[in-house]
Amino acid sequence: MIVFDNVSFSYKTGKKEFQVYKDISFNIKDNEFFCIIGPSGCGKTTLLKNVAGFEHPTKGNIYFDDTIITGIDYKRAMVFQEDAVFPWMDVYTNIEYGLKMRGINEKERKKTAEYFINLVGLQGFERTFPKELSGGMKKRVDLARVLANDPSVLLMDEPFGALDAMTKEILQEKLVEIWEHTRKTIFFITHDIEEALFLGDRIAIMQKICNGGEFKFFDIPFERPRNIYLKETEDFQKMRRMLVEEFKKYDA
Amino acid sequence: MKLKSKKLNKGIYKTIVVATFIVIVWILLTMVFKLVAAIFIPSPVDLANSFVKLAPGLPSSILASIFITMSGFGIGIAAGVFIGMMMAYSKGFMQTIGPFMEVTRPVPVFALIPLFMLWFGLGLWPQILLIALGVSAILGVQTYEAIRNMPIVYIRAAFNLGASKQAIFRTVVMPYIFPHLVGAIRVAAATSWGLDVAAEFMGVQVGLGYTMIVQQMYLNTSGIIVIILIYSAMAIVLDQVIRKIEKRVTHWTDREALSFDGLN
Secondary structure: OEEEEEEEEEEEEOOEEEEEEEEEEEEEOOOOEEEEEOOOOOOHHHHHHHHHOOOOOOEEEEEEOOEEOOOOOOOEEEEOOOOOOOOOOOHHHHHOHHHHHOOOOHHHHHHHHHHHHHHOOOOOOOOOOHHHOOHHHHHHHHHHHHHHOOOOEEEEEOOOOOOOHHHHHHHHHHHHHHHHHHOOEEEEEEOOHHHHHHHOOEEEEEEOHHHOOEEEEEEOOOOOOOOHHHHHOHHHHHHHHHHHHHHHHHHO | OHHHHHHHHHHHHHHHHHHHHHHHHHHHHHHHOOOOOOOOOOOHHHHHHHHHHHHHHHHHHHHHHHHHHHHHHHHHHHHHHHHHHHHHHOHHHHHHHHHHHHHHOOOOHHHHHHHHHHHHOOOHHHHHHHHHHHHHHHHHHHHHHHHHOOOHHHHHHHHHOOOOHHHHHHHHHHHHHHHHHHHHHHHHHHHHHHHHHHHHHOOOOOHHHHHHHHHHHOOOHHHHHHHHHHHHHHHHHHHHHHHHHHHHHOOOOOHHHOOOOOOO
């Protein structure tokens, strides 16, 4: 479980101090697919970075399984918005990287890497270098690399934000499938309402982030297993509309 | 591909025309009209004669110069990359060595030659040390700057996957910066030859540079030119070797694909 206990984050540029978020308290349950939606920019990524341990809150603590987060740990694995796949390693070497770094033997590494290569559908590309892969395939490599490391939490920062609509949809379906399979806790950030609705168990709308931050939570009732046709159902569209209206309230 | 090779052939054709023209002018000036004295521009025949005359001593001088230059070059690259990486790796190292490096780096290495001679004498090692110093100064700065320009996402991803700081330098930083060092390595190679010649001028008793100084004493211009040609050939070969290695180590980048063809 991830617990945010009265957490604030601010940074200074010159003499001006920017409050990214202020006095935030909420929990993310184990095995939950939790999404935050909010407009681009303005620092919702900061929240995720704080959980990953790249940066630390300026006030309050974030707990992971009852321990205060003080540093980076492979158990809290980040899938970055940017392309983080190492271009100097082929697909296979990228995917086994975390395992190798943690001193896992070659036999075990091979077994795990192969399993996840199959899971994300990259069979036959083991010896391909990233420069020859499309953006969507690189994201698959990134996902497999993180999953192979067996983290407890996946922190996903608009991972599909830079992809075209078709590839995005394919990967969303893949992610839902993988999640239903592994039930790892996922903390997912996006500015795409439809994406959050399709993927998540619970959504938080993060608003007024620039002057403090304010959350509104919504449970997503759709049954699993889910497939892409869910997006076309009436219930889905109604809920999407409702969330869009929520956004407008703040803008007005 | 076909288009490219056609273009290349056209380029070679142009080069041959220009080269032939230069040779003809050279022969006309020095042999047919005898407009220029042999002490300034020797004729092709003079060059051939000088080469034959120098030939017996050449293998040992060439070997000595290659040994000195390559040793200095190799040691310099290793030391430079190591220092550059240490400056990025350890704040303490940076704070201790950094300012010292900043002050000493702009000092021309050539200016240190007399001092080196005084301190270490005329042997091979002072010369190798001198070249290593010049090369490491170039590589140290370039390595450090290349690391500073790294996208932070690679470092964070590696940390997040469980890598230690040391492992990150070995598996992420080193492969990432290499393509950024190619330019500096080629510059350093050229500098190495220069430092070799200079050090041999100053008094080392072996090598091609030394042979060259002897030729100058006898006003043997053709001998000097023969040695310059040998130095050029060696420098070109080394540059080609570096480019071959570069191709193998940077195959994962888009360098090969980069082209400005068709742009205005």
